[in-house]
Amino acid sequence: MQTIALSQQDVAALLPYAEVNGMVDTVFKEWGNGNVVMPPKINLDMSRSGYDSWNNAMPAFLPNHNAAGLKWIGGYKSNADKGLPYIRGIVILTEPETGRTLSVMDGTYISDWRTGASAAVAVKYLARKNFKKVVMIGAGTQGKTAAACIHELFPDSEISVVDIFPEKRTAFIKEMSEKFHVPVKDEKDVEGAVRTADVLVLLTTAKKPFIKNEWLKDGVLTLPMGSYQQAEDQVILNADKIIVDSWGQAAHRGELKSLTELRKISEKNIYAELGLIASGQKIGRENSKERILAVLVGLGAHDVFIAKQVYDKAVKNGRGQKICLNDFAS
Ligand SMILES: NC(=O)c1ccc[n+]([C@@H]2O[C@H](COP(=O)([O-])OP(=O)(O)OC[C@H]3O[C@@H](n4cnc5c(N)ncnc54)[C@H](O)[C@@H]3O)[C@@H](O)[C@H]2O)c1
Incomplete structure (x- = not known):
């Protein structure tokens, strides 16, 4: 009943970038065939803090792949001066049947590569x-x-x-x-x-x-x-x-x-x-x-689908750190 936490290093080790083009193509097809539940992303403008920053909540559910979750990701303009990436975020994966949090993982690596792959698939x-x-x-x-x-x-x-x-x-x-x-x-x-x-x-x-x-x-x-x-x-x-x-x-x-x-x-x-x-x-x-x-403004379905592939591999390979988040249910 535990949740698997996956760092950026874990995600990168489990996700060869050459595989992302195919995953992104699969999700475009699923979306076109009406097999994706994906409300439009919600934008949280944080510029009133004085920082030029925002965050997006991007939920999606792909029933054919039993993949449900949320990418929570944003852009932080002043990060460039700090040597940090502009875009940073996480993905949360939820078990559709029970609501158990399957995984909390770095979303930056997944997002960066699915964005690149979306461009490549559009070119195709x-x-x-x-x-x-x-x-x-x-x-x-x-x-x-x-x-x-x-x-x-x-x-x-x-x-x-x-x-x-x-x-x-x-x-x-x-x-x-x-x-x-x-x-x-x-x-x-x-x-x-x-x-x-x-x-x-x-x-x-x-x-x-x-x-x-x-x-x-x-x-x-x-x-x-x-x-x-x-x-x-x-x-x-x-x-x-x-x-x-x-x-x-x-x-x-x-x-x-x-x-x-x-x-x-x-x-x-x-x-x-x-x-x-x-x-x-x-x-x-x-x-x-x-x-x-x-x-192409970016589909949360891509992130959630890819995160599910990463999670399945992590379970198979015993990678990541097990944490107890939903402990009342265990
Ligand atoms: N569509 C998507 O799915 C998706 C996903 C992630 C990020 N984004 C967006 O993509 C954009 C780039 O993100 P990033 O993570 O690569 O940022 P980044 O900060 O790593 O790179 C942006 C680059 O743009 C350059 N630049 C800025 N203004 C320019 C101009 N007028 N002419 C030429 N170059 C200019 C900067 O010097 C910098 O090198 C952002 O707007 C980001 O929000 C889109």
């Missing part, structure tokens, strides 16, 4: 055939996992990186090469890089749009995945197709929030949720000229 379904150039805007944690996951699925693609801080680009290129064996090209000029992109991944902490519509090539797949709008309004309004991971969430967070609130876009402008395309119910890209914008 939506990029132009035989695309070559992937441009990462933002040399941060999520940028790294996205580059590694895209390389895992598309080893022949050419990846380059842009960041406002040259030292971040240098560190990114070094880590991608040494840790993940992914060659990445340095790009100093955002406009020049975007003009060449077949796939454009926006993973910055910028709070104001800076990607211009006239920079985009025909056929580009743009993945704005930050928590705030990064591409100017025209990029969104001129897209041939807008695809989201969950409309219930995308309307309130990230790239589409502002235009939705201004009533310049609504659900009618959304072509499909990615789950419908992954599960074969809708066609994704129809030609090589379409400019597709896929807004």
Whole structure:
């Protein structure tokens, strides 16, 4: 009846990142097939503390996998100065039948990798055939996992990186090469890089749009995945197709929030949720000229599903620390 506590080291040891693309794809299919219970995430704004910070509560239940839980995760702007990651959180797994807390585990590692894998799976379904150039805007944690996951699925693609801080680009290129064996090209000029992109991944902490519509090539797949709008309004309004991971969430967070609130876009402008395309119910890209914008704000279902795989492995391998949380029930 005990709960298993899993540290970030435990989670990392139990979750080879190369396996995450497949897990994320599975969950997109489950979501598309209506096999996921997932209310939209709840955002807790903590900026009134004087810190630029927020936390999200992201519950999900996947009945086919007996996986229920909550990711509780946030972004902490001042962490960069402290050498801490911007995004940090935990996942709590609950036994659907009894309510027993099966596990409390680090959620940062799971979240970082499922974010990267979401980008890669979107590329799989939506990029132009035989695309070559992937441009990462933002040399941060999520940028790294996205580059590694895209390389895992598309080893022949050419990846380059842009960041406002040259030292971040240098560190990114070094880590991608040494840790993940992914060659990445340095790009100093955002406009020049975007003009060449077949796939454009926006993973910055910028709070104001800076990607211009006239920079985009025909056929580009743009993945704005930050928590705030990064591409100017025209990029969104001129897209041939807008695809989201969950409309219930995308309307309130990230790239589409502002235009939705201004009533310049609504659900009618959304072509499909990615789950419908992954599960074969809708066609994704129809030609090589379409400019597709896929807004992936992040599904708690991914985190809960992956956490359940990690927990099952931990039980099998005897990993983690047993603690007594729900002791009245034991
Ligand atoms: N969609 C999802 O599922 C998901 C999941 C986790 C995080 N996020 C979001 O992704 C974003 C990135 O998170 P992270 O953990 O990688 O943060 P991070 O702090 O590790 O990296 C962000 C990078 O963006 C760079 N940057 C900021 N403004 C820029 C600009 N105008 N041009 C170029 N580079 C710029 C910073 O220098 C930094 O290197 C955040 O908005 C975060 O909330 C999304």
